[in-house]
């Protein structure tokens with residue numbers, strides 16, 4: 001297969017982890033006879049420095065022309081404590097999601113047999129966890145009306161959803177549930193929020209189209225608790241943008257390290273793959289960040305192109321590296337810590 005992939009490394013550790021994903025993907029391409037061409041483009045603080053905005057039109061053009069986008073991370077501390085900054089790297093990410101129409105963010109959480117004891121949660125609670133949080137990504141409070149009033153003394157952000165927005169993400173949830181254990185949990189706050197009541201009524205109305213799927217409705221506060229108590233009880237979950245942002249960080253604790261969990265963002269046409277972690281600026285340039293989340297994101301990309309064997313090869317070699325202790329410092333716990341690039345080299349040479 002011939003694939004044209006846009007490569008948006010971004011900020012902080014982004015370029016380092018992206019390099020490893022490219023290394024591993026190129027090895028997969030060589031082994032299975034594919035032809036991948038990578039087209040790099042600027043995003044985040046790196047793009048602000050170069051051209052004054054975090055998601056320039058030139059980058060959008062590269063993404064639109066590509067079969068998929070592989071994304072590293074964005075964010076830079078010099079913007080975090082500067083409320084006056086007019087342009088922020090994160091705006092680039094939001095603009096990209098919106099312009100590419102990436103309305104569904106697929107964030108799986110699973111455990112690795114060799115890492116179960118690295119999780120702060122008890123083995124018996126997390127063993128066998130295999131859930132997917134489907135986060136709505138281009139609506140809700142992230143994109144609602146916002147502003148200041150009363151002489152700048154009041155600030156507001158609004159959470160708005162249309163029935164159509166809920167339907168399209170819910171449909172993805174139902175379809176995904178049909179390929180798995182046919183369980184779907186709709187996470188909302190329908191006891192308080194009107195937009196959540198619209199979610200619930202929309203999903204309820206769709207249930208008859210998917211009679212085989214068992215749907216449960218849970219409030220987000222209760223889910224926050226149950227997710228770490230009994231993660232095993234969940235399979236496919238759908239939720240709005242903000243709740244999904246929070247719950248997916250929480251869920252990543254189950255796997256043992258934030259550096260492990262991949263994600264895909266998909267729309268009608270565009271596809272983007274990225275680790276769920278951020279730009280980890282403290283580690284930038286040190287060759288110590290865990291590249292596995294990005295490498296596993298590349299595996300999701302192969303899977304979505306129907307290249308199941310290729311995806312499996314990546315997951316298998318990742319499991320092997322974990323079992324053999326070829327890990328970065330976040331997982332080394334006193335044992336030898338490998339460099340980011342060494343982990344990438346090891347994986348590529350073991351494919």
Ligand code: IPM
Pocket residue numbers: 075090093094245276
């Ligand atoms: C994420 C991140 C982003 C989000 C930030 C960087 C804008 O936390 O992808 O989860 O909130 O969506």
Ligand code: MN
Pocket residue numbers: 245246249
């Ligand atoms: Mn987040």
